[in-house]
Amino acid sequence: NVSRQSTIVAARRYDTDPPKAPASIDVNYDSTRHIVLLSWDRSSDNTLRGVVVFRSIGADGKFAQKSRLLQATVFTDGDVKKGQKYYYRLRAYDTSGNYSDFSEPIVITAGRTR
Numbered sequence: 001n002v003s004r005q006s007t008i009v010a011a012r013r014y015d016t017d018p019p020k021a022p023a024s025i026d027v028n029y030d031s032t033r034h035i036v037l038l039s040w041d042r043s044s045d046n047t048l049r050g051v052v053v054f055r056s057i058g059a060d061g062k063f064a065q066k067s068r069l070l071q072a073t074v075f076t077d078g079d080v081k082k083g084q085k086y087y088y089r090l091r092a093y094d095t096s097g098n099y100s101d102f103s104e105p106i107v108i109t110a111g112r113t114r
Contacts (some may be wrong), residue, residue, distance in 0.1 A: 014034050015096035022024045022090040029080075029110055036077040036108055038088060047094040053077075054102070056087040063089055063102075082111035 024041040038053060039098065050069035056062055067075055080086060087107050092100040098109075 015047065015060060017099065018098040019048050019092040019094045019100045020100065021100040022051050022092055023103070023107050024089060025088075027105055027108045028104045029108060031111070034078070034080065034082065034084060034110075035081050036088075036110060038077070038090075038106070040076045040090060040103075042073050042075050043092060045092075045094065047096065047102065049093045049095050051090050051092050054089045056089075056105075057084060059087065060087070063087070069093060080110040083109065085109045 005072055020043065022040040022043070026039050028037050029035075040051070050071045050108045051067075052065060052068040052069055053075045054063040055066040056064070066077065072081075077086070077088075085107060087110075089105050090103050091101040
C-alpha cells in the first residue's frame with residue numbers, strides 16, 4: 001500500500017542570530033541648544049531593523065528606554081539638566097525580533113563638552 005504524495009510544504013531557517021551591538025558611539029553636549037547628541041556607526045547587517053537608546057542618571061545600571069526604534073544613526077536628548085551626569089547604552093534589533101547585547105555605557109555630564 002502506497003499513499004498519495006502529501007502537499008508541498010515550504011520551510012525556511014528561522015534567524016536566531018542576534019545583531020551586533022552598536023559600535024563607535026560618540027556623545028557630545030551642544031551648549032547652544034542644551035541637548036546631548038549621540039551618534040554611532042551604521043551596521044552592515046542587512047537584517048538590522050533599528051537601534052533603541054536607553055538612559056540612566058546613575059551608575060547603578062537602572063536604564064530606561066529613551067527612544068523609539070531608530071533607523072537613523074543619531075539621537076538627540078533634549079531632556080537634560082546642566083551639570084547632571086547621564087549614562088547611555090544602545091541595543092540593536094533585527095527584522096526577526098532578535099536583539100543585541102547592550103553597548104558599553106557612554107557617560108557625559110550635561111554642560112561639558114567631550
